[in-house]
Amino acid sequence: MFEHVVVGIDGREGGRDAVALAAKLLPVGGRLFLTNVYAGEPYVWRGGSPAHQVVVREDALALLSRAREEAGVTAELRPIATASVGEGLHAVAEDVGADLIVVGSSRRGLVGRVLLGDDTRAALDGAPCAVAVAPAGHAGHPSLMREIGVGYNWTPESEHALAVARELAAEHGAKLSVFEAISLPASLYIGGPAPVHEAVEDMVNGARERLRALGGVEPHAAYGVPFEELAVYSASLDLLVLGSRGYGPVGRVIHGSTSRQLARAARCPLLVLPKIAATSAAEGAEGREHAEAGV
Numbered sequence: 001m002f003e004h005v006v007v008g009i010d011g012r013e014g015g016r017d018a019v020a021l022a023a024k025l026l027p028v029g030g031r032l033f034l035t036n037v038y039a040g041e042p043y044v045w046r047g048g049s050p051a052h053q054v055v056v057r058e059d060a061l062a063l064l065s066r067a068r069e070e071a072g073v074t075a076e077l078r079p080i081a082t083a084s085v086g087e088g089l090h091a092v093a094e095d096v097g098a099d100l101i102v103v104g105s106s107r108r109g110l111v112g113r114v115l116l117g118d119d120t121r122a123a124l125d126g127a128p129c130a131v132a133v134a135p136a137g138h139a140g141h142p143s144l145m146r147e148i149g150v151g152y153n154w155t156p157e158s159e160h161a162l163a164v165a166r167e168l169a170a171e172h173g174a175k176l177s178v179f180e181a182i183s184l185p186a187s188l189y190i191g192g193p194a195p196v197h198e199a200v201e202d203m204v205n206g207a208r209e210r211l212r213a214l215g216g217v218e219p220h221a222a223y224g225v226p227f228e229e230l231a232v233y234s235a236s237l238d239l240l241v242l243g244s245r246g247y248g249p250v251g252r253v254i255h256g257s258t259s260r261q262l263a264r265a266a267r268c269p270l271l272v273l274p275k276i277a278a279t280s281a282a283e284g285a286e287g288r289e290h291a292e293a294g295v
Helices: 013-025 050-071 085-096 118-124 156-172 196-212 226-234 257-262 281-290
Strands: 004-008 031-035 100-104 130-134 147-151 175-182 218-223 239-242 270-272
Touching (some): 013 031, 013 050, 013 100, 013 130, 031 050, 031 085, 085 100, 085 118, 100 118, 118 130, 147 156, 156 175, 156 239, 175 196, 175 226, 196 218, 218 226, 226 239, 226 257
Parallel strands (some): 004 031, 100 130, 147 175, 175 218, 239 270
Antiparallel strands (some): 130 270
């Protein structure tokens, strides 16, 4: 599905995790590009000698070459000098026509979680294509793609995420599941005490039945805060797919509050898709009736 994949390499463990995830997602015949974003003229070394610039670029190429050799992958090397990591990754992705950028997460915190550092966040914000984030330690725990999950909230963006996940599941022979987090409507509390437990149980069961009707999926639903419940759900997955918010430039990754929070707590690789083409006002209104907080 992803034919041109760009991987951010910085010489740290996150880069190794990213390469491992990219190799898993790259189909036979796909092209892999390893990139290192370094500070160069005219961004930092103003007035620096051309010879120094050559040395800096050669160091970046050497770093990428070692990463390629260590991972045992076939990849093109694309070092780039820009003002920021995000800007560099986006520039390379646009130059090679990438449909996926893969980055590692911050090493701070618990191993096995996706944790956003500044560079990872920069890669996600406004990306021109889908972005996948490998959790810490992913390279050391290789696994098959057995179950792919989708954060679903009945918006056009989550419909797009489901369509992409279906294709990935078919490619990898993986099980496909969907998850909806629900909350009680405020009207339930108006007028005094209400049978909250029974209401929650009915709503969860109803959500599972709606999801089951999507066809070809294993339905999951739970009552609670969306990002917290999705984080728990992610522990049983090999990849969690999210749609981007329907705001901002068309074709860019625009995070909503749920995906930003989830990106700090996911327990499996996270795939965030770019904003889909504009939909009709009627479709958007219908989707928002079901949305909890926006994924």
